[in-house]
Every structure is written in C-alpha cells, then in structure tokens.
Amino acid sequence: MSGIDSLPPLREVIRTHDLAAKKALGQNFLLDLNLTAKIARLAGDLTACDVLEIGPGPGGLTRGLLAEGARHVVAIEKDARCIPALEEIAAAYPGRLTVLQGDALALDPARHLTPPIRIAANLPYNIGTELLVRWLTPPDWPPFWTSLTLMFQREVAERIVARPGSKAYGRLALLAQWRCDARIVLDLPPQAFTPPPKVSSAVVQLTALAGPRFAANPATLSRLTAAAFGQRRKMLRAALKGLAPDIEDRLRAVGIAPTERAEQVGLEAFCALARALDA
Numbered sequence: 001m002s003g004i005d006s007l008p009p010l011r012e013v014i015r016t017h018d019l020a021a022k023k024a025l026g027q028n029f030l031l032d033l034n035l036t037a038k039i040a041r042l043a044g045d046l047t048a049c050d051v052l053e054i055g056p057g058p059g060g061l062t063r064g065l066l067a068e069g070a071r072h073v074v075a076i077e078k079d080a081r082c083i084p085a086l087e088e089i090a091a092a093y094p095g096r097l098t099v100l101q102g103d104a105l106a107l108d109p110a111r112h113l114t115p116p117i118r119i120a121a122n123l124p125y126n127i128g129t130e131l132l133v134r135w136l137t138p139p140d141w142p143p144f145w146t147s148l149t150l151m152f153q154r155e156v157a158e159r160i161v162a163r164p165g166s167k168a169y170g171r172l173a174l175l176a177q178w179r180c181d182a183r184i185v186l187d188l189p190p191q192a193f194t195p196p197p198k199v200s201s202a203v204v205q206l207t208a209l210a211g212p213r214f215a216a217n218p219a220t221l222s223r224l225t226a227a228a229f230g231q232r233r234k235m236l237r238a239a240l241k242g243l244a245p246d247i248e249d250r251l252r253a254v255g256i257a258p259t260e261r262a263e264q265v266g267l268e269a270f271c272a273l274a275r276a277l278d279a
C-alpha cells in the first residue's frame, strides 16, 4: 500500500510488470506519489472535470489525478507493457479510468471525454511540442480543453512563457500567450525521475482564455511570426519583405520600427501587424 491509495508502490508495479524504461518512448517515470499528487493539484479542481492524460506509463500521475478527485481520466499510452498496470488502477477506481492503447498523435479520444476537460501529462519529450501546438491551434476557439498542465524539458517550458527581449522568445511564446495564460508552476531536477534525464524539467500551466488577447487572423499571424522568427537576426524590414512589397510602411503604421528584430516585438504589435497585412 502506498500513501495516496491502496495500490502497491510504483517501484513494485515496475518490477511486477517488468517495465524497464525505454529511451525511444521518452520514458522517464515519476515514482514519488506525493509529487504526482502535487502535480495533479496544480491542474486545479478536478472533481467536476474529465482529464485527458497522455503517456501514463506505470500510472504515477494517473493515480495522483484520481486520488485528487478527477471525475474521469482518459489515459492514452503507446507502450503495451504498461496496460496491465493501468488496468489495475482502473479496477481500484471503478468507472473513473479509461485506458486507450495507441499513439497520442493518431488517436482521437473525443468520444470518451465529456466537458469540462483538462489535460495533464508528463509528456514524452519527443512529441511534447507537437502535441502542445496541436492543442493551441484547434479549428475553433475556445478549444475542447479548459487547461493544460504539462511537464516539459525546462528549456521548452521557458520558450512557452518567454517575454520579448529574451533568447527564449519566439513563435511558441506568441502562440501560447495569444489565447492562454501561461506560467511555470513547478521546477523539477533530473533526479525526480527514474531514470533521470540529462536536463531539468518544469510543469507549465496554460489556461485557455475565452478569446484572443488581441484580434488577428490565426493563419496570417502564423505566417507573419514564421517569417519574422525564421530569420530572427535580421531586421524586420528584411525578414518580412516577402509578405508585402510595402512592408516598411505597414510596420511604421502600427508603430514598429522597420529596423527592429522579431525578438523585440510584443504580442500586441504582432497582432496589429497581422491585421495591417490583411487590411
């Protein structure tokens, strides 16, 4: 028995089910159930929510989410070896855990989930950014989720919350902060994981806003920031010249000096420029 529930400690689960970590699947497990319960609490009040978890592995965070009262957890795990361990958790929390085996990039869990939906995960590092970008760019806004509580490598977490003028500031920060509140809520050293990864990690909390902070067409904003940060060392008048022949005038019209570089320009100004490009 372990602290937060009546299931065996995670080291025992790993031994019983022979879950030696596989690097190719980004398997760095959290085995401290107090820590996984803490991460679950950072996700907010779960009692009236369904939670989508990607990559439950042996189930440490899954157990945290359930012990913290999640109404229903839907967990997508690619590694078939983990499924029997996860089914044991499902049996301990009848009707509250649905385990789907497959690739989170290919599976659509929508029919298993009822709003309001929160997403919480200690993400496999190799698909973390791709999943985040997908969640941040749905066809319509607000998205199907109300919040994301996600573990990333610290460097990726910094790119999500970065402010203008910093090296980490770029497309990911703009995309995340345009329609969400984004902040780092927990730092974790490599030793928190088994096996320890090479770098530190951090949990980022993103809360969906009802609408964008500043109006802009998503496709135009994406094209604009791709061009601006694709050549981030160049002045904007050069980096953006392919977008409009009179780009210098349009930059000046929205108050951006044509000699500025992308990393100095804030979200509001990028949105104003996107509107000017569409005008």
Ligand code: SAM
Pocket: 025, 026, 027, 028, 029, 030, 031, 054, 055, 056, 057, 058, 059, 060, 061, 062, 076, 077, 078, 079, 082, 102, 103, 104, 105, 121, 122, 123, 124, 125, 127
């Ligand atoms: N949540 C567990 C924890 O905190 O201990 C495991 C986290 S581990 C960093 C990432 C998990 O994602 C692994 O269990 C791995 O098998 C799983 N995974 C890797 N690629 C996946 C994919 N494409 N779809 C779903 N799960 C995947």
